[in-house]
Amino acid sequence: MTTRSLIGIIAAVLGLETFTGPVSGAGKSRVLIYSGSTGYRHDSIPAGVEAMKVIATRLGYEVDATEDPHVFTADKLAAYKAIVFVSTTTDPKKPESEWFTGERRDALVGFLKAGKGVVGLHAAGDSHYHWPWYGQMIGGYFERHPKGTPKGTLTVHDAKHPATAKLPKTITRNDEWYYYKDFDPTVRVLVTVDPASIGDGEADVNPNPVVWYKEFGGGRVFYNGLGHTAESYQEPYMVDLLTGGLEYAAGK
Secondary structure, X not given: OOHHHXXXXXXXXXXXXXXXXXXXXXXXXXXXXXXXXXXXXXXXXXXXXXXXXXXXXXXXXXXXXXXXXHHOOHHHHOOEEXXXXXXXXXXXXXXXXXXXXXXXXXXXXXXXXXXXXXXXXXXXXXXXXXXXXXXXXXXXXXXXXXXXXXXXXXXXXXXXXXXXXXXXXXXXEEOOOOEEEOOOOOOEEEEEEOHHHXXXXXXOOOOEEEEEEEEEOOEEEEEEOOOOOHHHHHOHHHHHHHHHHHHHHOOO
């Protein structure tokens, strides 16, 4: 059995279809992976969840994965060091599509206030438009993207962060390239995409941020706008990026 096969089996064993509470472990820290969506449903969500299970397990964490929003209570979240939101889209035209309401909002605010961390993947930035705090946490809201998943050239701007330390300075790859509104100019940008390199070229001439991190609400937030396709989660570039991002969010 190859190492990859063994890790895949471990990830499958750790996955939970619905949240039932933390399973017993040998005192290890825990990571919660949440992939519920009520807006556009990304086909890449299962691949993103599996990739994050493997990454978290390699880093020594116990993992729970769920799409049940009942996990968002203060008592349940107390078990975790970090939460990963995997393309958790809501419908901007339907406030009722948002699951962070009432005590669930308080639980997430309290989670960060306790010094813990959040990782947002791709459409985690296309979520909860009717809760401004959420957009501030992520660092912005999805506004638009060029059609399809064309090639684009990425540039690392900070190679000292654990998410980018192993990445090449530039790389050209395919993805769905998000542009953001209400962007927080105080975030620490790690990676940008060159608009001129996207497909037939975008009109914008400024580097477009796609990966960043920030301290927020007493904790840490890492956002990665890449990851529209399932195949992207097999790329070494993405694995290194997500590994370092989770390390940062979890406070390693």
